[in-house]
Amino acid sequence: MFCKYCGYENTDDASICENCGVELNSIHSEDASMYTDKRNKILLVAVAVIILGVVIAALITLNYSQPDKADPRASNLVCPYCGAGLNTLVAVRENTTHIKWYCQYCDYTWWEPIS
Ligand SMILES: [Zn+2]
Ligand SMILES: [Zn+2]
Numbered sequence: 001m002f003c004k005y006c007g008y009e010n011t012d013d014a015s016i017c018e019n020c021g022v023e024l025n026s027i028h029s030e031d032a033s034m035y036t037d038k039r040n041k042i043l044l045v046a047v048a049v050i051i052l053g054v055v056i057a058a059l060i061t062l063n064y065s066q067p068d069k070a071d072p073r074a075s076n077l078v079c080p081y082c083g084a085g086l087n088t089l090v091a092v093r094e095n096t097t098h099i100k101w102y103c104q105y106c107d108y109t110w111w112e113p114i115s
Contacts (some may be wrong), residue, residue, distance in 0.1 A: 073099065073114075081108035 002009050008019035015025050060074060074089040084105040093100035098111040 074101065077101065077112065079103035079106060079108055080110055082106040 001012055001014070003017040003019060003022060003024060005022045006017060008017055010018055010024060016023055026027040052067045071089065071091050072087045073091065074086050077089055078085050079089065079101075082103060082105050084103055086104040088103055090102045090104060092097050092102045092109065094114075096114075098113050100111050102110060
């Protein structure tokens with residue numbers, strides 16, 4: 001094996017470098033633990049990324065399913081485009097006379113006079 005410190009080629013069973021006297025085995029085990037450390041850090045980052053991904057996915061799902069509470073003003077409405085009803089319709093804008101509805105099913109938006 002090669003000495004990590006001086007590069008001298010020692011026999012494979014040598015425990016001490018013949019050139020500089022460094023303990024070859026201790027260098028080796030130190031390297032191994034450093035390698036494990038690195039791997040653990042990578043694993044930790046990977047786990048963190050996965051958790052973050054799950055949280056973001058959950059947030060997005062939550063956002064999409066947020067209008068669980070159907071707008072009561074949509075109770076008599078259906079989407080003029082696809083015919084979907086109450087639970088898919090969201091009021092996105094409104095003024096004194098009209099409400100702008102958004103259909104989550106087909107992405108259609110339209111103004112509806114307030115009755
Ligand atoms: Zn050496
Ligand atoms: Zn629609």
